[in-house]
Amino acid sequence: MAPRNFAALIDQEGVSLLEYRSESGGFRLLDTRRRSQHFESVEEAMDNLVSMLDDMSVRNATLSIVLQHFGSFFHTLALPPASPEHIRPIIQREVQRSFNVTDAAIAYATGRSLDRPDSARAGGPGMRQTFVAGAPQHVVDAIQARLPKRRIKVDNLTVVPEVFRRLYDALDGSQEVTALLVCLPNGPHIAFFVNAVLELVIEPPIRLAGEPPIDATVIVDQLERGAIFLRQQAHGAVPTRLLLSAPADDYDALESTIEARTGMHVVPLGRDIGPPESMVAVGAVLASRHADGLDLFPRPPAFEERLKSAMSGPGLITTTLATAAVVAAFWAAMQILGVRREQQSLQDVQTRVERAIPALATARQSAQGRERIASIRNALRDAHAEKTSIVSMMSAVPTGPQAATQLDSLHIVRVVEGVRTTLFGRAAGPSGPTAMSAATIFYRRFKSASGLRNVAFESHFLPHERTTSSSRNFEELSFTVSGLSPLGGK
DSSP states (O other): OOOEEEEEEEETTEEEEEEEEEETTEEEEEEEEEEEOOOSSHHHHHHHHHHHHHHTTOSSEEEEEEEOSTTOEEEEEEEOOOOHHHHHHHHHHHHHHHHOOSSEEEEEEEEEEOOOHHHHHHTOOOOEEEEEEEEEHHHHHHHHHTSGGGTEEEEEEEEHHHHHHHHHHHHTOOSSOEEEEEEETTEEEEEEEETTEEEEEEOOOOOOTTOOSOOHHHHHHHHHHHHHHHHHHTTTOOOOEEEEEOOHHHHHHHHHHHHHHHOOEEEESSTTTOSHHHHHHHHHHHHHTOTTOOOOSOOOOOHHHHHHHHTSHHHHHHHHHHHHHHHHHHHHHHHHHHHHHHHHHHHHHHHHHHHHHHHHHHHHHHHHHHHHHHHHHHHHHHHHHHHHHHHHHHHTOOOOOTTTEEEEEEEEEEOSSEEEEEEEEEEEESSHHHHHHHHHHHHHHHHHHHOOEEEEEEEEEOOOEEOSSOSSEEEEEEEEEEEEEEGGGO
16 A cells, blocks of 8 residues: 655644645645644654654655744855765864754755955855755654654655745745745744845744734735845845735735735745745655755665764774675674584583592592691791791990990891881990981891891980989980891891
């Protein structure tokens, strides 16, 4: 069964759905439906669209979508010619700066060359008009998530200004400076064309509660304000005519008011197509038939793009690794065949090992006993060596005149390298040099006799005192001698 063809306008104030059939001369409208209500989120709007498709018993269909509001936007930029990998980051930064959208899904198309006298004088590349459409990524994801279960193929997801571009090309295409006005339920949309190229777009003004969506005074104010912007942007271009799509009940009043206030000649736009919502839906179908259309719906890359990405840059590394992985998997499969051949023999060996485990346990116990005895012997040998080192060190402590040097205490510590010994003593003399000389003599005798390694000597004078029993002055200092005695004197 051939799929049915639909186009939809999704807005915060309602959903319009149009069914059409392609024919040799274009397409024929079969049915138009609208559900008008305020939607708080795009998920709620999409649920209503799916409900309308269910009411029409749609199970296999193609769908072109026009998104209005929900954070969607349209922008024009003047950019030099460059490859997509250079242009897209520039557009993303400009979108973030202008619309404060950090996770935008964007689509862009390059238009005509712009006259830039400054670029011509500098000899640089000519600037080109670039059309940009976008929406928050979560909005696009929500639209995508609501459709696959019903076998609905999305031909296009675009915004209203892109629809205006396609409608103007298909229904008019005049080189005359022209204004286009489409009155939708959410307000009047205005666009200006210069030399058949979209130059400026003005979205509906903010409408307060209770205000009608179509107000001739507001529309004329918007047209006059847009004409001023157009003259500034397009080197003095002035619109002389207006293409109008409005509900039948409001068309005549708008036509007469616009012609009287602005002087522009009003021409109907697609009156045979139907109301403005149907007009926009038709524009979505036209946009889906252009290769350079602004399509926000995520698409898998084409085979050529995937091949180019796979054979260049980081993709080449990924492709190489994937190829290596395939080769490795094939080699592993071959090895598994060999492993299976050895599996039975390995099981036999395992059985023999399990039978030999009791005998191995007895041998292990015997080895552990010998290891324990050897550790006891090593401990006794270390203790004997430690004792020998201490005795050797103690016998090396020199003795001297009691009035010259005096040993106060001895500190011995067992360390990994051996025995670390620290002696604390005092030396006295009638003068400081004499006391220092006595302490130094003690240090040198002890160092030469003890055989200690890394011997260190420290000293400091004690507070000065006078004795009452003698008229002579005595100086006293404390000293420390430390060193390492390896076990066994080694």
